[in-house]
Amino acid sequence: MTLQAAQTQPADSGGKALYGGKGTRRISVHDIAAAKERGEKWPMLTAYDAMTASVFDEAGIPVMLVGDSMGNCHLGYDTTVPVTLDEMAILSAAVVRGTRRALIVGDLPFGSYQEGPVQALRSATRLVKEAGVGAVKLEGGERSLPQTGMLAQAGIPVMSHLGLTPQSVNTMGYRVQGRGDEAAHRLVRDAKAAQDAGAFAVVLELVPAELAAEVTRSLHIPTIGIGAGPATDAQVLVWTDMAGLTGGKVPRFTRQYANLRQTLGDAAKAFATDVAGGAFPAEEHTFH
Numbered sequence: 001m002t003l004q005a006a007q008t009q010p011a012d013s014g015g016k017a018l019y020g021g022k023g024t025r026r027i028s029v030h031d032i033a034a035a036k037e038r039g040e041k042w043p044m045l046t047a048y049d050a051m052t053a054s055v056f057d058e059a060g061i062p063v064m065l066v067g068d069s070m071g072n073c074h075l076g077y078d079t080t081v082p083v084t085l086d087e088m089a090i091l092s093a094a095v096v097r098g099t100r101r102a103l104i105v106g107d108l109p110f111g112s113y114q115e116g117p118v119q120a121l122r123s124a125t126r127l128v129k130e131a132g133v134g135a136v137k138l139e140g141g142e143r144s145l146p147q148t149g150m151l152a153q154a155g156i157p158v159m160s161h162l163g164l165t166p167q168s169v170n171t172m173g174y175r176v177q178g179r180g181d182e183a184a185h186r187l188v189r190d191a192k193a194a195q196d197a198g199a200f201a202v203v204l205e206l207v208p209a210e211l212a213a214e215v216t217r218s219l220h221i222p223t224i225g226i227g228a229g230p231a232t233d234a235q236v237l238v239w240t241d242m243a244g245l246t247g248g249k250v251p252r253f254t255r256q257y258a259n260l261r262q263t264l265g266d267a268a269k270a271f272a273t274d275v276a277g278g279a280f281p282a283e284e285h286t287f288h
């Protein structure tokens with residue numbers, strides 16, 4: 001391929017489709033943009049460790065989010081608020097190492113970008129350089145506009161997160177957002193502002209389906225829904241929720257595709273029973 005051709009063919013992931021495509025190189029934000037033009041709907045899952053990420057990569061999940069939901073799903077906090085940039089960097093690096101094809105998006109944790117665009121750039125640069133993520137995500141539309149613009153101009157692909165923004169749980173709670181005319185208009189404005197500032201995609205969390213559909217129609221960048229109905233370009237779920245590993249209550253918008261909590265608990269009990277009864281280790285596990 002000539003240099004000229006390379007420059008004019010940004011979106012070939014070697015088989016086109018994000019999901020089910022045959023390409024082996026890393027998916028890029030150009031591939032994400034091309035999927036919206038094709039009308040392809042695509043899946044995104046969170047991942048917090050190399051082994052789980054490798055399973056999803058081999059299953060063809062094209063985009064993974066190292067979510068700050070690692071706070072409650074992996075590190076044992078009650079919310080995402082305590083998660084630090086150090087924790088994000090360590091687990092993001094693990095997810096990058098465990099994958100070959102997926103685009104890895106690192107969540108900027110609470111407190112790592114709210115001070116302003118310079119802090120946002122410093123934090124995002126750490127995730128890009130230390131962890132090797134291909135993009136970062138931050139919460140807020142108009143309120144995070146200087147940050148979104150700074151990252152985009154610096155050449156760091158940035159995903160915006162609107163609707164329910166869990167880092168604001170202490171002021172917002174976990175309620176559906178964008179209900180009523182004024183809140184709906186604000187969400188549309190936020191989404192357009194994020195797009196204009198250079199965001200490559202927008203997460204819409206816990207918003208009415210009709211509003212998510214309107215936002216999806218009015219943007220040229222893809223929308224990724226979670227509790228936002230069926231019309232968004234993509235869908236994201238927290239992996240421990242969809243795999244049935246999360247303990248306690250899970251959000252109503254989740255579908256549980258497996259029951260890993262049961263499976264893993266059964267395996268642990270079977271091991272314990274074998275040890276207690278002397279059935280493990282057997283001859284084939286033993287050296288002489």
Ligand SMILES: Nc1nc(=O)c2c([nH]1)NC[C@@H]1CN(c3ccc(C(=O)N[C@@H](CCC(=O)O)C(=O)O)cc3)CN21
Nearest residue numbers: 069072073080166174175176238241246250251252253
């Ligand atoms: N395990 C997990 N799954 C998630 O989806 C998730 C996290 N953690 N942590 C970060 C945020 C927080 N999220 C949440 C948390 C709670 C609700 C919740 O309780 N929702 C109510 C609906 C509220 C309403 O009707 O207004 C529900 O019953 O699902 C939703 C999203 C989504 N994210």
Ligand SMILES: CC(C)C(=O)C(=O)O
Nearest residue numbers: 046067068069107203
């Ligand atoms: C729920 C998704 C969008 C997220 O931000 C996270 O997992 O942290």
Ligand SMILES: [Mg+2]
Nearest residue numbers: 067068069107
């Ligand atoms: Mg998050």
